Amino acid sequence: MRLRLFIPALPSCLILVLLLTGLQGRGWALPVRGETVLTLSPDQGVNALTVTLGAGAITDDQTSQLSGTVHSSLMIDPATDEVSDLTFNSADITATDMRFLLGLGLIADVTISEVEADLATFPSGFVDAATGQFDATQHQVTLDEGAISGTSLVGQVDENFTENPVSGTGNGTGTVTLTRTGVAGNLVDYDVLVVLPVQFSHPLQQGVDVLVEGTIELQGAITVPLDPYLAWTEANGIPEASFEGDHDGDGIPNGLLWALGYEADERPTLFIPDLFFPGQVDFFIEPGSRGTRAPIVVEESIDLENWFEMDPFLVQGFENPVPAGTEWPFMITLSGGSAGYARLRAQKP
Numbered sequence: 001m002r003l004r005l006f007i008p009a010l011p012s013c014l015i016l017v018l019l020l021t022g023l024q025g026r027g028w029a030l031p032v033r034g035e036t037v038l039t040l041s042p043d044q045g046v047n048a049l050t051v052t053l054g055a056g057a058i059t060d061d062q063t064s065q066l067s068g069t070v071h072s073s074l075m076i077d078p079a080t081d082e083v084s085d086l087t088f089n090s091a092d093i094t095a096t097d098m099r100f101l102l103g104l105g106l107i108a109d110v111t112i113s114e115v116e117a118d119l120a121t122f123p124s125g126f127v128d129a130a131t132g133q134f135d136a137t138q139h140q141v142t143l144d145e146g147a148i149s150g151t152s153l154v155g156q157v158d159e160n161f162t163e164n165p166v167s168g169t170g171n172g173t174g175t176v177t178l179t180r181t182g183v184a185g186n187l188v189d190y191d192v193l194v195v196l197p198v199q200f201s202h203p204l205q206q207g208v209d210v211l212v213e214g215t216i217e218l219q220g221a222i223t224v225p226l227d228p229y230l231a232w233t234e235a236n237g238i239p240e241a242s243f244e245g246d247h248d249g250d251g252i253p254n255g256l257l258w259a260l261g262y263e264a265d266e267r268p269t270l271f272i273p274d275l276f277f278p279g280q281v282d283f284f285i286e287p288g289s290r291g292t293r294a295p296i297v298v299e300e301s302i303d304l305e306n307w308f309e310m311d312p313f314l315v316q317g318f319e320n321p322v323p324a325g326t327e328w329p330f331m332i333t334l335s336g337g338s339a340g341y342a343r344l345r346a347q348k349p
Helices: 228-235 254-259
Strands: 002-005 016-021 032-040 048-055 058-077 082-095 098-102 108-121 133-135 139-152 155-160 166-169 173-184 187-205 208-225 272-274 281-285 296-301 330-334 341-346
Touching: 032 082, 032 187, 048 098, 048 108, 058 098, 058 108, 058 187, 058 208, 082 173, 108 208, 139 187, 139 208, 166 187, 208 228, 228 254, 254 341
Parallel strands: 016 341
Antiparallel strands: 002 016, 032 058, 032 208, 048 058, 048 208, 058 082, 082 108, 098 108, 108 139, 133 173, 139 155, 139 166, 173 187, 187 208, 272 281, 281 330, 296 341
């Protein structure tokens, strides 16, 4: 399906034909993002943090048992059963109370109680898909409920995490492991195991510090579609609609609508002309609200017969294909002289 676009503000020699196509692409893997709730493992010996209160050379170690849940999302490639992204969105984690006595309580007598913690990912959740390993410092632990109270040689200890949250990060290398447990139709099920080592410190007063270290172990299950396009057609009420077809006749193939991040009932205007630079033909392409679902190839031609990938330097962001997950509008610049043609191409899973 071709869409002929006339732009009155441009010279007539710059009439453009913008070809929207859903032809199959070059075989990129198409990982799928799924969401799940992971639970802190109740197994003995895990999720037990060692908390050390120290004043000079004198220390006292206590163990706090963690429990709770973490809302998580994972980017999974069902073709390889590999994870490329692990993101912690929010958590509801509690820790058992602890009491510390330094010098039989003469140096410090401190209680840490009613602690609750959140777990979040910043700035990204990259995972090495080949090994399942990740940099644990991408994930942040925040104590946002509870208190530290008591006395020390320095004076009264009184800290409220609700008013003044305390944050630290993971430490070292974490791992995420997938185990495929079953396939039903277009859906594949996995068991998930995440191991996140943590270590951080917090000064209570001058010369009095708290060190937290241990390993958080999360487990759960997740279900993702084997074919994300077919899952989209089912969710949009057009099951098994052809990738190359156009279910609503709006000129945008179903597959391209899916790849750009739109729903089946949306009718976006994809090529938005930008007339800011005289003599230069620019168009903005706006993805759906959650970003692109698959890589988008931008191609150009001067005769509608021979097509070439557009130079990445003519695509805003300098990436062609435009990667999956692109949330902001991207701009393309036509370079074909008196006439130019452009099209978008999405990969069929």
